[in-house]
Every structure is written in structure tokens, then in C-alpha cells.
Amino acid sequence: MKTVNDLFILEGMKEGIVLAGHRGLTRNVQFVNISDTPDVINFLAENHLLLTTGYAFKDDPEKFCELIKQMHELNCSGLVIKINRFFNELPREVKLLADDLAFPIIDLPTKHTLGEVSRHILNYLNDAEAEQLYYALHVQKEFSNMMIKGYSLTALIEQLGHFLSRPTLLLNHRGEKIAHSHDFRMDSMKLVEREIIEKVKEDLPSAREGSTFTVPSKEHQSISTFPVQTKRQHPSMLVIVDSMTLPYPSSQMAIEQAGNVITFTIIKEQAIEENSRLLKNNFFDDLIENRIHSDEEILSRANYYGLNEDLNNICIICTVDQKGQNYEDLQLYEKKAGELYNSIYDQLEDEIVHSELDGILFTKEKYFVMILQYADEADPVEVTEFVNKCQASLQGDYSISFGVSNTVHSIKDITTAYSEACEAIMSGYDMNMLGFINFYKMKELEDLLNTIPEKDLKALYENTLKSLANPKTKENQELVKTIQVYLDSQCEISETSRRLFIHRNTVKYRIEKAEELLNCSFRDPAHSLRIRVALMIGSILKEDE
Known part of the structure; x- marks a missing residue:
């Protein structure tokens, strides 16, 4: 996008003098509006440049200041005025306000008409948009040729970074690096790369959709992500540093066209990956079927x-x-x-x-x-x-x-x-x-236990569970049930509590009591296995009865 400063190469604007707001010459310009009406603010919008003679506020500096404030709030580009038509000089309060807001006010010589200057600026802006479109198509063509010739994703990302004059990074759907431009090989940029990847992983859903953020090492520059659709459920991500101020004639269109070609390249590589997956599955099938x-x-x-x-x-x-x-x-x-x-x-x-x-x-x-x-x-x-x-x-x-x-x-x-x-x-x-x-493993162990004589199973069962073997009282029955569920829940108190519909403190009390009665720790693998086997033997003995 063109800035106010870029317009000074045009006929009429060449002789223009910046009266105030020099710091605002970097403001973007998208459209030109000519008006001398008091309500001109109603017809302005962001990135609009106003051309005027100043007639509507020639005797009212306060009204002039109010217009500048309103245009600044709308993020308008600036104001071009024929100062000698109705003013001898720019009112002091207007100049101070414009300087403070970095809002450019440019004096246009009286020999040039507003319509003439407007036409030159609009032609220039329209030609710029056309040039950006042609450049985007040029980028698309270059990248398509590279894809056809079999260039790698690393080469494509390197070329995109060159076209955009911006550090460029390609991440997969998990936020892991696939490729980067040469900028990130410099020691000063390695930290930036790590910070970008960490930031992306913090909020993957937003990054996959396309987002803008900053990292500590580049606080003054925005970093943007662009989704790159693939055959996976979630897209990969193109990350570009300072993409909001791309050098002319680069544009968002150029990024989109390059992104499309990168998408096709990734899909092509995924097709190769699917073929490799098929061969891998064939090996597994051969292994399982003893071929x-x-x-x-x-x-x-x-x-x-x-x-x-x-x-x-x-x-x-x-x-x-x-x-x-x-x-x-x-x-x-x-x-x-x-x-x-x-x-x-x-x-x-x-x-x-x-x-x-x-x-x-x-x-x-x-x-x-x-x-x-x-x-x-x-x-x-x-x-x-x-x-x-x-x-x-x-x-x-x-x-x-x-x-x-x-x-x-x-x-x-x-x-x-x-x-x-x-x-x-x-x-x-x-x-x-x-x-x-x-x-x-539980079913396998049960099959093994069924091969042991019943009297031996009974002896092992009673020696292991002691007073909890063949429980008669309701309290002991609840203890045995709690032990069983606790072990099945991989000794997780919360899961045991959920399965038994009792408070976790009740589970802790019962487990501690059971460990005291059995003189063991359920978290000890050897003790845990012995108790599991005993409980399984109890089930086998009940089935036999």
C-alpha cells in the first residue's frame, strides 16, 4: 500500500510543501476525496486523503482543529490544502495539533487544480494495485514452476522469504518447524524462531486460523500466521515476520498465491507419505500373518x-x-x-x-x-x-x-x-x-490359575488375604470390594472414589486399613500382584462352588 510520502513523485504534488505533521508521512493512502463542505467528515474513512481549499473553515480555526481530530480518529491519510486561497498561513493552533497527532498537512500550489492532482493520485494508486496483482501472479507462476521441477519445501520457503524480503517460517499442524528462510540461520534470529514456535504452540487453534502477535525479541514488529490447508484435519502454518508492512510491490495476494503452491507441495509430499504408510502396513500385515x-x-x-x-x-x-x-x-x-x-x-x-x-x-x-x-x-x-x-x-x-x-x-x-x-x-x-x-494380562493369568489344584489355590488365597478371605461381615466385604476396584483403577484414589460412588477420604481410610490388616503396600508391585492373584483366585473358587 502506498504512503503519503510516495505521492511526492507525482505531478502537482512534487511542489507541495509539508506544513505540519511530518511524522505522519508514512500513513497509508487508499483513496482521494475532494470537498469544501462543512460536513466532509461524514464522507471520509480510513486511509482517505482529503483535498480541499479550506473554504469551510477559513474563518474558524477551532472548526479546522476539530476536523483534524476527527480525521485522525478515523485514521485518515492526511490533508492537502491550497493554503494561499483563503489563508495567508496555516493557523498556529492547527499546526501544533497536526504536529502532535503526526497528521500531515500539505500545501498545494494554486496553479494546480484539485481535480488534476486527484486524477494523478488515483491513477497512481490504481496502477499500484494492478502492479501488486501482476506481482502476485508472477510469484504464483514462479512457485508453480518450482513445484513442477520438484523443489523442496525448504527451497520454496527460502524463495518466498526472498520475494517478500521478510523472514519466513513453515510450521506443521502441531507447530513444529518444517522449513525456514536463511534469515533464521543467523544467531540473532535463532532465539526469535524459538519464541515464535513457543507462542504458536500456546494457542494452536488461533495460529491455525491466522493470527498476529509479537515476541519479546521483536516487540516492535508484528508476526503473522497464515493457514496452509493440507489433507490433514488441521492446517499447517506459514509464519512471516513484519508482514503488515511488506515492501512494494509485495502484498497479501502474493502471500496467498505462494501459500496455495506450498499447499500443493505439502499435499504431494503427503501422498508420498501415504504410499510409505501403505508399505509399512504391508510389512506389519506380513509379520502378523507369518509371511x-x-x-x-x-x-x-x-x-x-x-x-x-x-x-x-x-x-x-x-x-x-x-x-x-x-x-x-x-x-x-x-x-x-x-x-x-x-x-x-x-x-x-x-x-x-x-x-x-x-x-x-x-x-x-x-x-x-x-x-x-x-x-x-x-x-x-x-x-x-x-x-x-x-x-x-x-x-x-x-x-x-x-x-x-x-x-x-x-x-x-x-x-x-x-x-x-x-x-x-x-x-x-x-x-x-x-x-x-x-x-x-488378567484373562491370561486366570487361565493359568485354572490349571492349579483347588486345594493349593485355596491355601494361597487364605494365606494372602488372611482375615479378608471369605469375608462375612459387611465391613470386610466393603474392604475387599474397595481393594479390587482400587487395584483395577491403577491405585488412583479419585477413580476408585468415582467408581464406588463414595468420598475419596473413605477410599483412603479403607485402603490404609486393608494395608494394615494384610501387612503390605498396594503400591508395591510385588504386593499388588500377590493381592490381585488372590482376589482372582477368590473369584475362581466362587465359580467352582
Whole structure:
């Protein structure tokens, strides 16, 4: 956009003299208005430049001052006046006010008519808009050629920063850096980049829609984000420093055209990524169906897709519950179903990244499959928290259920882990559950206990639970029930309280009493396992009776 200062190259304006408000010559100009009427303020708007002889206020400096105040409040561009027509000089109070408000007042020589000067300015402004349009098309053409030639996103962002003469950054939908212009390679700009990314992550929804903000290192410059639509549910973001004052002939149109080409480039890369995802899923399918017969090939392909042969593995599967009116409606719209499954994949991928766990995401038929890897045995509480977080982020119009396997110690045993996770999720459906999280290991342990003679089970049961074995009193029955729910809730007081519909202090009292009676701590893994086994034995003995 042109400023008042830019107009001094035009015929008529060349001889103009700035009478007051020199600091306001950087004000933008979009339109010119000629008037000598007292109510001219009613016909002015932001970035309007007023051309006048001053006749309406030639004998009233106060009225002149009031007009300037009102124009300043509207953020008008300034005032061009033929001062010698009805004034000998600019009134002192008017000059002081204009200087104070940085509102430019320019004297136009009497030999030039207002209409003539207005025509020159309008032609100049219109030509500027046309030039900006042509420049935007030029940018679009240049970027399209770069895309066709296979230039990377880094090269595109570097070129955009060059066209705009502004530091430019491309972030993904999570606010993580994809590419940046060379400006951010300088030591002085590395801090700015970190501050921008932190600011974006503070309010991702606003940044994805397009927002303007400042960071401590660049308080005097605004930083703007522009959405870059992709095949993902949420857009990526183009970040430009000081985009509000782009050097001519750059404009917002140029940014939009470049953004469109960047969108196509990202979509192209996502298509390549989808093809890679298909190959990755084919490997997982081959692994589960035992179609890879060589151990060396299994380890080689697994390592290629990020599975470390030296780590332990847990398999977590999830799927959309195939019940309810929403799911039935979903089946009628193939495109909507595809969008939902893509959205779930993206969100699960985000959860793995944000959790900082070593995990790989696959899909097999209707299941989303996460393989989490641990150097040691997985912490049950950590796994539960991760699955709970995944479910919370996915639950919406459709309920999502999870099945979790035991730990397996070899990549070749992931087949077993997958079978366990499938069995865990199917057992939940067998009990007509929806939106659940089911762990496999409890069922596996029950099968093992059923192979032990009943007298041995009874001895272990009574020795472990002591006075709480075969509880007769209501108090002991409540203690046993509280222990069971507390352990099933991963020793979470609040969750136990919610499930039993009792106050959390009551839960704490009962747990402390039970630990005293049994001389153990439920948070100790060894003690917790022993009590869990004893409670399961109690269920088996009751079934046998």
C-alpha cells in the first residue's frame, strides 16, 4: 500500500510543501476525496486523503482543529490544502495539533487544480494495485514452476522469504518447524524462531486460523500466521515476520498465491507419505500373518520402520465401536468414514509424538495398532495414562475402544502381542461394553490359575488375604470390594472414589486399613500382584462352588 510520502513523485504534488505533521508521512493512502463542505467528515474513512481549499473553515480555526481530530480518529491519510486561497498561513493552533497527532498537512500550489492532482493520485494508486496483482501472479507462476521441477519445501520457503524480503517460517499442524528462510540461520534470529514456535504452540487453534502477535525479541514488529490447508484435519502454518508492512510491490495476494503452491507441495509430499504408510502396513500385515520366514528379513524390515530389536514391546490396538446410530450413519458416507479414519490416525500419531514414547503406528483392517517399545519392563501406570489420553482425545461423536497386550521381548513375538490385544478388545465386546480400555494380562493369568489344584489355590488365597478371605461381615466385604476396584483403577484414589460412588477420604481410610490388616503396600508391585492373584483366585473358587 502506498504512503503519503510516495505521492511526492507525482505531478502537482512534487511542489507541495509539508506544513505540519511530518511524522505522519508514512500513513497509508487508499483513496482521494475532494470537498469544501462543512460536513466532509461524514464522507471520509480510513486511509482517505482529503483535498480541499479550506473554504469551510477559513474563518474558524477551532472548526479546522476539530476536523483534524476527527480525521485522525478515523485514521485518515492526511490533508492537502491550497493554503494561499483563503489563508495567508496555516493557523498556529492547527499546526501544533497536526504536529502532535503526526497528521500531515500539505500545501498545494494554486496553479494546480484539485481535480488534476486527484486524477494523478488515483491513477497512481490504481496502477499500484494492478502492479501488486501482476506481482502476485508472477510469484504464483514462479512457485508453480518450482513445484513442477520438484523443489523442496525448504527451497520454496527460502524463495518466498526472498520475494517478500521478510523472514519466513513453515510450521506443521502441531507447530513444529518444517522449513525456514536463511534469515533464521543467523544467531540473532535463532532465539526469535524459538519464541515464535513457543507462542504458536500456546494457542494452536488461533495460529491455525491466522493470527498476529509479537515476541519479546521483536516487540516492535508484528508476526503473522497464515493457514496452509493440507489433507490433514488441521492446517499447517506459514509464519512471516513484519508482514503488515511488506515492501512494494509485495502484498497479501502474493502471500496467498505462494501459500496455495506450498499447499500443493505439502499435499504431494503427503501422498508420498501415504504410499510409505501403505508399505509399512504391508510389512506389519506380513509379520502378523507369518509371511516372513527369515529372521534376518524380519529384523531388517522392522529396523527400517523404526522397531528396535533390543527393546521390549507392548501392542495397543483401537477401533471405532461398530454400534450406535452415528456409526450406522457413517457407513452410508464413504468419504466421511475415510476422513474420520485419517483424523484418528493423525491424532494417534500426535499422541505418540507428544508423549515422547518410542512408538510406531500401523493399521491392520479395522484396527489402529500402536507398538510401544521400552528398554525395561513397561510401567503399567504410564501405559494406562497414555491409553487414557489417547481415548480422551479421540472420543467424540463415535466411541473408541482399546485392547492392550502383555509385554513381549522380541520383535518376532509382536504377533503374539497383537493376538493378545485383539483378544482383549473382543472380550470387551463380548461383555457388550463400548468405549472401554481392556488389558489382556488378567484373562491370561486366570487361565493359568485354572490349571492349579483347588486345594493349593485355596491355601494361597487364605494365606494372602488372611482375615479378608471369605469375608462375612459387611465391613470386610466393603474392604475387599474397595481393594479390587482400587487395584483395577491403577491405585488412583479419585477413580476408585468415582467408581464406588463414595468420598475419596473413605477410599483412603479403607485402603490404609486393608494395608494394615494384610501387612503390605498396594503400591508395591510385588504386593499388588500377590493381592490381585488372590482376589482372582477368590473369584475362581466362587465359580467352582
